[in-house]
Amino acid sequence: MASQQFDPPSGTRxxxxxxxxxxxxxxxxxxxxxxxxxxxPLQTPAFERLETLTGKYGDEGDKLIFKILRRGEHEATGEAxxxxxxxxxxxxxxxxxxxxxxxxxxxxxxxxxxxWRADRPGKGRFREFTQCDIDVVGSASPLADAEVVCALADCxxxxxxxxxxxxxxxxxxxxxxxxxxxxxxxxxxxxxTTLDKLDKLPPDVVAxxxxxxxxxxxxxxxxxxxxxxxxxxxERMRIALKDSEQGGAGLAEIDRLLELAGPGVGPERIAFxxxxxxxxxxxxxxxxxxxxxxxxxxxxxGGRYDGLIAALGGPDAPACGGSLGVERIIGLLDAxxxxxxxxxxxxxxxxxxxxxxxxxxxxxxxxxxxxxxxYLATSRKLAxxxxxxxxxxxxxxxxYGPQDRAAGTATVRNMDTGDQAQVPVASLTAHxxxxx
Amino acid sequence: MASQQFDPPSGTRxxxxxxxxxxxxxxxxxxxxxxxxxxxPLQTPAFERLETLTGKYGDEGDKLIFKILRRGEHEATGEAxxxxxxxxxxxxxxxxxxxxxxxxxxxxxxxxxxxWRADRPGKGRFREFTQCDIDVVGSASPLADAEVVCALADCxxxxxxxxxxxxxxxxxxxxxxxxxxxxxxxxxxxxxTTLDKLDKLPPDVVAxxxxxxxxxxxxxxxxxxxxxxxxxxxERMRIALKDSEQGGAGLAEIDRLLELAGPGVGPERIAFxxxxxxxxxxxxxxxxxxxxxxxxxxxxxGGRYDGLIAALGGPDAPACGGSLGVERIIGLLDAxxxxxxxxxxxxxxxxxxxxxxxxxxxxxxxxxxxxxxxYLATSRKLAxxxxxxxxxxxxxxxxYGPQDRAAGTATVRNMDTGDQAQVPVASLTAHxxxxx
Numbered sequence: 048m049a050s051q052q053f054d055p056p057s058g059t060r061x062x063x064x065x066x067x068x069x070x071x072x073x074x075x076x077x078x079x080x081x082x083x084x085x086x087x088p089l090q091t092p093a094f095e096r097l098e099t100l101t102g103k104y105g106d107e108g109d110k111l112i113f114k115i116l117r118r119g120e121h122e123a124t125g126e127a128x129x130x131x132x133x134x135x136x137x138x139x140x141x142x143x144x145x146x147x148x149x150x151x152x153x154x155x156x157x158x159x160x161x162x163w164r165a166d167r168p169g170k171g172r173f174r175e176f177t178q179c180d181i182d183v184v185g186s187a188s189p190l191a192d193a194e195v196v197c198a199l200a201d202c203x204x205x206x207x208x209x210x211x212x213x214x215x216x217x218x219x220x221x222x223x224x225x226x227x228x229x230x231x232x233x234x235x236x237x238x239x240t241t242l243d244k245l246d247k248l249p250p251d252v253v254a255x256x257x258x259x260x261x262x263x264x265x266x267x268x269x270x271x272x273x274x275x276x277x278x279x280x281x282e283r284m285r286i287a288l289k290d291s292e293q294g295g296a297g298l299a300e301i302d303r304l305l306e307l308a309g310p311g312v313g314p315e316r317i318a319f320x321x322x323x324x325x326x327x328x329x330x331x332x333x334x335x336x337x338x339x340x341x342x343x344x345x346x347x348x349g350g351r352y353d354g355l356i357a358a359l360g361g362p363d364a365p366a367c368g369g370s371l372g373v374e375r376i377i378g379l380l381d382a383x384x385x386x387x388x389x390x391x392x393x394x395x396x397x398x399x400x401x402x403x404x405x406x407x408x409x410x411x412x413x414x415x416x417x418x419x420x421x422y423l424a425t426s427r428k429l430a431x432x433x434x435x436x437x438x439x440x441x442x443x444x445x446x447y448g449p450q451d452r453a454a455g456t457a458t459v460r461n462m463d464t465g466d467q468a469q470v471p472v473a474s475l476t477a478h479x480x481x482x483x
Numbered sequence: 484m485a486s487q488q489f490d491p492p493s494g495t496r497x498x499x500x501x502x503x504x505x506x507x508x509x510x511x512x513x514x515x516x517x518x519x520x521x522x523x524p525l526q527t528p529a530f531e532r533l534e535t536l537t538g539k540y541g542d543e544g545d546k547l548i549f550k551i552l553r554r555g556e557h558e559a560t561g562e563a564x565x566x567x568x569x570x571x572x573x574x575x576x577x578x579x580x581x582x583x584x585x586x587x588x589x590x591x592x593x594x595x596x597x598x599w600r601a602d603r604p605g606k607g608r609f610r611e612f613t614q615c616d617i618d619v620v621g622s623a624s625p626l627a628d629a630e631v632v633c634a635l636a637d638c639x640x641x642x643x644x645x646x647x648x649x650x651x652x653x654x655x656x657x658x659x660x661x662x663x664x665x666x667x668x669x670x671x672x673x674x675x676t677t678l679d680k681l682d683k684l685p686p687d688v689v690a691x692x693x694x695x696x697x698x699x700x701x702x703x704x705x706x707x708x709x710x711x712x713x714x715x716x717x718e719r720m721r722i723a724l725k726d727s728e729q730g731g732a733g734l735a736e737i738d739r740l741l742e743l744a745g746p747g748v749g750p751e752r753i754a755f756x757x758x759x760x761x762x763x764x765x766x767x768x769x770x771x772x773x774x775x776x777x778x779x780x781x782x783x784x785g786g787r788y789d790g791l792i793a794a795l796g797g798p799d800a801p802a803c804g805g806s807l808g809v810e811r812i813i814g815l816l817d818a819x820x821x822x823x824x825x826x827x828x829x830x831x832x833x834x835x836x837x838x839x840x841x842x843x844x845x846x847x848x849x850x851x852x853x854x855x856x857x858y859l860a861t862s863r864k865l866a867x868x869x870x871x872x873x874x875x876x877x878x879x880x881x882x883y884g885p886q887d888r889a890a891g892t893a894t895v896r897n898m899d900t901g902d903q904a905q906v907p908v909a910s911l912t913a914h915x916x917x918x919x
Binding site: 053054055056059060061062063064067068071082083084085087088089090091092093094095096110111113114115116118119122123124125126127129131138141142144145146149150151152153155156161163165175183185186187188189190191193194197201306307308310311360388390396402403406407410413416417418419420421423424425435438439 | 498528565567582586588623742744832852
């Protein structure tokens, strides 16, 4: 094992080639989907001014911000003036404020890159991790919500996560629900926070917390938890919400989303889920979350948050968006081990006098698009170099010894079969390009 | 203009879609070349432990490190425990130390990503900028140097920078040069630092600095500056170095590099340049630098640095490598404005009742690989939506009004020519995919 002194800092990771290639493959696949939808990429700096970030993530969030010490003569003050990006949304609000009319209207952007949070590192929880967001700023249309939902579902399909369910609800429906069940306004927020646990805890445990922790009367708690976990919960809620103005508006926007996005996501994979709450309180319209078999938590989520861009320092614009849990998705795929690109040709070096010819050959092979390496260590023994070629997963090894040289040929060894063939040096590149 | 409050922090940049795509295109082009050479990607965290970085970049470098404040109860100490990556070489040394036998031997890796330096921002000088390095750790072979040099030259060709010159020298040749011209050992380092200015200052100015600033006798200063700037400088040096052991070894390694890499780089673009010094004192073998017409400074550089990995905390391994000045290269290309991907299809929305059909159509078009957007703003006026489609640089706009709907057709407008055609809805995707 590596000495701890050489480990990356706690909560961060070094990505060697195989892991990095798997990640890049997932990112490229997702990017291609976003591009097909006309989302545009945005990249902001790794750090922002400290004041841009503080106060935007609540007290708990603020504690997790990595702050950068002032420099030069100011370093001794121990003060910070910059901070590492904590999410992609605050930088988006800043960019919309800064570039306004230079941006397409509405502004559909995707952002995929690292964010940093000083969380306690744990299984699957990192201090440096990739976030992947799409947002539409400047459109109040239900079509914008549908586009976000369809794009995220397409991404999951594209990376091979097909066995998922998308839960849909609406902030307005939740408000109507509180109204319909007679939950006092003052208890509303707390009640929703507790109801959010229905996906993890049994209904009676949640009901007890609603009573003991939130002060809800027992009959209301029982009715709420009973109806929300019933097999026909959606139908019960449709009836309960009918007479509430907010509830009716919520149902209408849910139905519009199901109508517009359902055929794209797949009707069997998307459903109105009245118990879906989502922890964050900035949502104003539809909300959604994607869960997959065998995965704890969600692998995608989002919704409409019309006041958020303004609250984060941007202009007052309607907006909606969503995130893909790329780290979780990559975690799912790691087991299946993406195929790595192989070395096409390994060139052995049996005598230093052949180096000029071998470098010319390497140049020709690379120009033909073949991934080629020349043996760079000092040994001139063939067995050792064949082991190197095998370790590098080469498809073919070219052996060019004194006899080959005299005959104007080289020996091409197929590393999968062990077959060897004599090939004239002049046609070696064409030969290897053809066997690719 | 944007209010300064919304600008990115001093010395950093926001990359909107056009600039970001140009950058990503350059990075992808470079990556493809490195992959053809069998270099493997490596990505390390944005920050390292502070002690991993301090003391590695000299006093001036240490001052430019962005330090991260300790968190939680330790924040009040004003101390830092982490620091943003300052280059790619110290993390490489840590990775080689940490993963040793898990890495291919020799370890050929490339790294491309941001580094952070608290430099005073200026024209073309940023606090967050991309570095692009290749290194071969664990090979003392001259072929390794040649592979690095050829890979970098191939990258320049691939990104369209073809009018460059690669200057080659050797640390040993420089040592031999001091010996051959009788420069006292004690003055050697300072004399080389001053000779490094011969590419920017006239020979007599450099000679004066050698005498006044470095204490070199006048005849030696005159001979050195005269010979190094003569038209036949390389020939004069070959003669001068012949009798020096170090000088002879240096000439041999230069000649070996020219023999192995010259045909790949192009013999007319690479030359022994005895006045090339390079500022950094960790080089032990060949050194090189690439200059291009109309560019101040170099756009690529590198050499052999056999002791560096150990000095940076890694194992004692021979190594060589080089960097591409990607920010400068991208600066060169910006003027030529890379072609941006266009929107293939803009779908107008003339009535809300058509939204389900339009979302289905969008889905089909995207499934056929066409970059497609649906109009997301509220106006239902065609003129406004055509302007949107033009602003989005769409190739085609689909108009699907009430008459179209009744006829089972849609109108396809070619946005470059203004031509319009009626196309049956059922064959719209095939039609648009064919006109791509």
